[in-house]
Amino acid sequence: MITEITGPKIKRIHPKKFALWMALVSMIMFFTALTSAYIVRKAAGNWYAFEIPKEFFLSGGVALVNSVLLHVAYRLYKERNYTIFKLLISLGFVLGVAFVVLQYLGWLALNGQGVYAQTNQSSSFFLILTLSHGLHVIGAITALMVSWIYAIRPSTTAWTEKRQLRLELTFTFWHFVDILWIYLLIFFWVQQ
């Protein structure tokens, strides 16, 4: 009886895609640590509750729309429907920038309420979480910019496996930062 089992070469998922997922795990740990610290500190009392400005909820909406647009854009790219794909990826890029602007406006509104980073640990945590998330979004915008340039430049629009992978990686990261923001928003809303 031969017990030898030699299946096909092990390569279930593209290594870069897998590496991205690993990176997302480390980011999840980073935000888990911060939100855990938030809960622990809040339980200790002397917690100043403030109203979350509407700009942050608006940016939540922007994040959702952005994710949907990028998802559809990816489907269209796979179907080689380049015209609408280009439109959607451009819109996604604009929404990404709008997201960061809204976060900034949100913080200006908080300052207007008299809430600053040093006011209380509640505002310090709010800043460190929004800023950490914002930095990840800026990273995502940079990645999207590269994909966007490839998309609109006529010589690099056409489908290749590598370009599809680039889009998939970029959009996966975008979905992550979008969902992360929705999570953080719900977290703040519940905790405040």
Add this chain to the structure above:
Amino acid sequence: MADINIAEQDLHQEDGHHGHDDHHHGDKYQSSFVDRYVFSQDHKTIAKQFLITGMFWAVIGAGMSIIFRLQLGFPDSDMAWLQPLLGGWIEIDPVTGSGVLSPDFYYALVTMHGTILVFFVLTAGLSGTFSNLLIPLQVGARDMASPLMNMLSYWFFFLSGAIMFISLFLNTGPFSGGWTAYPPLSELPQASDGSKAGATLWIISLVFFVVSVLLGGINYITTILNMRTKGMHMFRMPLTIWAFLITAVLGLLSFPVLASGFFMVTFDRVLGTSFFLNEIYVAGEALTTRVGGSAILYQHLFWFLGHPEVYIIILPAMGIVSEVLSVHSRKPIFGYKAMVFSILAIAVLSFLVWAHHMYMSGMNPFIANIFVLFTLIIAVPSAVKVFNWIATIWGGNVRFNSALLFSIGFVSMFISGGLTGIFLGNSAIDIQQHDTYFVVAHFHIVMGVAAFFGMYAGIYHWFPRMYGRFMNETLGKIHFWGTLIGAYAVFGPMHYIGMAGVPRRYYKFDGFDAFSQFTEINQFITIAAIIVFVLQILFIINFFYSMYKGRRQTEMNPWGATTLEWTAPIDAGHGNWDGEIPEVHRWPYDLSRYEDREFVMQTEPLAEGEMDGGH
């Protein structure tokens, strides 16, 4: 920049005329001197870069310990002779001309010793070196999943080291608040000179270090899980690979938590927030604007990394020792699957024990109960491993070379240090033992010396794989016996003075009646430490001498090992194998299992009716 993926498929696409299989030298990744030796993307070169950088830092970190051991052993001696090296940190008495070590600098030395050894030497130098060298070679891959990220991992480590090195030369001195960087010492510049620019550079350096670990770790996990050669099932992987995989997973899950703690410290330092500050008095004045934070919160975040970090250091050493013991005892590893599952159990438990570093921090003592429980449970998988190592060499046809001796030394150290861990893991006993030299002795033996022994075992064993030559065995044995006896001479007596209550971190003891009686023991420890240090210099001389003048490796598989790294040519270029990547047909420990064959390599197909080992 070249395409970062070196998957077989991509190489074929790039190379239309002949497959990569036919030709591996001078490929697109290393066409010039800079590509080949500096910004190399070859995992083997990156491994050597990690190792040699780690050795550089080991000399600095250990050298620092010699200076503060001189202070502890001979506190009243004249240290003026150190002034050319330490400058203003040696305070010269204008009348007598004799010099004393500045107390501030003593703390900086201790802090830097801890930081350098834990992060730069035993994390980057050990895991960075052997994960890089062995993962692609032992799983059968041309290189890491992303050679570019791998290269960046080294250069972020280098940058981190460069920043830390610069901090040594600040006129306010490097950071001096302990390698754990507890607030408020790490946050308030008023706390000490080292808490000024030194602390800033320390944090920046370690943030880059975290980036390096994550880039490396993502690559290691991806390569192991996605790029194994045909036939290399998970349970056919050598234990080294299992250890590197789990190490990388631990790093991936715990270093971001440390990063979040550092981020909050940075906020406190730069933006005036008070995450970790409360009821602080500076020069008798209350800091009324910095209230509401919790220093214990930082400790939780720190030790959530800090404890898995211990296993990030020791697991690669365990993997190396398992491999070396098996190969040089000419026996299969005893209980292969038990070894794998004990690595996994240690990894899971390592996330559930962090607060045993905080029993006396002011944390709720009832919470300590659960941490005592999990801490003591770690003894179970650890004991399984120790039993299996001993059973592996038991009755083996043992080759007592340097690699094997250091592996046995590892087991010895791990047992000695592990036993004292059972004392310290009990929160009640810790009331007496915490912050004494007992703790210092415990962790130095179990994760300092033991990890070093694992690293040395790996270097002596895989030196031919790295440089195509052997290290000098006579020097290796002098290195081993001297280090083994010396390390016990250094840390053995520390248990005794620790149980007598001598506290850590004190600059000198002669002013305390309770502790001044241990002066001779401290002198003994210092002399032993100097001897051990000199022996490590001997190792470094052996290393570089052997690199150029050592006995040449003539056969591809000099140790009669079974794993894939010995199937690659002696001077393997980037891509590792000249022809096709070898296929794997069996587990990695077919040593002395057959009457007519001393060993069977993993590449050899199973005979008809033959059962694969390890099950």
